[in-house]
Amino acid sequence: MRVPKVSWERVCAPKSEGGLGIRDxxxxxxxxxxxxxxxxxxxxxxxxxxxxxxxxxxxxxxxxxxxxxxxxxxxxxxxxxxxxxxxxxxxxxxxxxxxxxxxxxxxxxxRQKFQPVSWHKLIWHQVCIPKHQVICWMIARRALMLKERLFALGIAPDDRCLLCGQGTESYDHIFQTCVYSRQVLDDLSRLCQVVIPHSDLLEWTEGYQCTQLKKKGLLCMVMAAYYHLWLQRNRARVDGLLMRPAVLSSQIMHEIRMHLATRITVPPDGMNDVFL
Known part of the structure; x- marks a missing residue:
């Protein structure tokens, strides 16, 4: 039986307190x-x-x-x-x-009470893809089993990043400063024509000044990037394989464009307006 990554008390907390809103x-x-x-x-x-x-x-x-x-x-x-x-x-x-x-x-x-969190409205935005939301929720909760944590527990033989082989596999590294991750994010920056910083992308998206339509697109893109980076990390751990950053970024954009086309009203100029 596996140890749960998030305690049941926190899972049953309201979304505004960082939980999933499931009733105990x-x-x-x-x-x-x-x-x-x-x-x-x-x-x-x-x-x-x-x-x-x-x-x-x-x-x-x-x-x-x-x-x-x-x-x-x-x-x-x-x-x-x-x-x-x-x-x-x-x-x-x-x-x-x-x-x-x-x-x-x-x-x-x-029920047990917890401190309110500021990121719940971003993660649980209705326009985003559910499987992306779950991974981003676990990232916000610091609940993913990264090698930094596994190495500290004596489970992993080392704490090297599986995406780039450089640096400790921590949250800040794998989702912000990792060489592989930065190549993917830089490609997304070019495709979206925005400058993606080396910081918390959800927090950056919340403060980014743009139209509501574009903000929805950027939010979906950021959450998809987090999801696919974690997916590639697990693929590297299991199969020892990594998708090229340019191919991965193109796949992310295609997935988001197809999803947004079914969820929001696209202006007459086309889907590019979401990201331009």
């Missing part, structure tokens, strides 16, 4: 059961709540009630949810949401 099933189920806890607190006229008081609580206080060993499994889960969600209550009132308890507010209390 345990926390969501517990938040859903919390609706029954809320009913016992604030809906005494419900028939089910009256039955619970008659059969289980029997005149006691709901916050202090402790289930015995011979009751149903389902009721024990309700009591468990009450204990887990207890920090969200004050004097029987749900304090996490002024409108009262909701499953969403219960889940938000249970």
């Amino acid at each position: 099933s345990f926390s969501w189920n517990m938040a859903a059961i919390g609706k029954l806890v809320w009913w016992v607190y604030c809906s005494p006229d419900r028939l089910w709540v009256k039955w619970v008081h008659q059969v289980y609580i029997k005149g006691g206080l709901w916050p202090n009630y402790q289930p015995s060993g011979d009751i149903s499994w389902g009721w024990k889960q309700v009591c468990r949810a009450r204990d887990i969600l207890a920090p969200g209550y004050s004097d029987g009132q749900w304090i996490m949401d002024p409108k009262g308890y909701t499953i969403g507010s219960g889940y938000d209390m249970l």
Whole structure:
């Protein structure tokens, strides 16, 4: 069984906090059961709540009630949810949401919080190719298994870059300063008629001043470049083969042009306007 590259807690975080926005099933189920806890607190006229008081609580206080060993499994889960969600209550009132308890507010209390990130709107832009987005998300999360990390763990015999054979295979090297990567990016610069810097390309794209149409094209190009550079790195590791930089850059541009033609309205002058 492989070790996950990103922890489940971070995967389940919202995209604005650097996650994938996947709901953690345990926390969501517990938040859903919390609706029954809320009913016992604030809906005494419900028939089910009256039955619970008659059969289980029997005149006691709901916050202090402790289930015995011979009751149903389902009721024990309700009591468990009450204990887990207890920090969200004050004097029987749900304090996490002024409108009262909701499953969403219960889940938000249970999930682990992380610092917001600035790159999520770029990576998850609707115009980009999904498989490119996933790799760029892992790059932003520093979750790829580069040789710098593998060598430090004693897994790889060295930390040399697989694309150029020079320098340590780190994020800054392989996606910014590697000789092979720079040749690909320089070719893309020529094809797009823009100057691509030796820096974080997503950050550069965000601050680049141009039309919205061109920015969409550049964003797709940058994410495709990251994806294909990582693909070539893995190809070099497995097969010992590398595509020539000029061929790779042409392939990237062809892929992006074909994709954009189906996703955005192209001006009358043609697809070149996206990059000129």
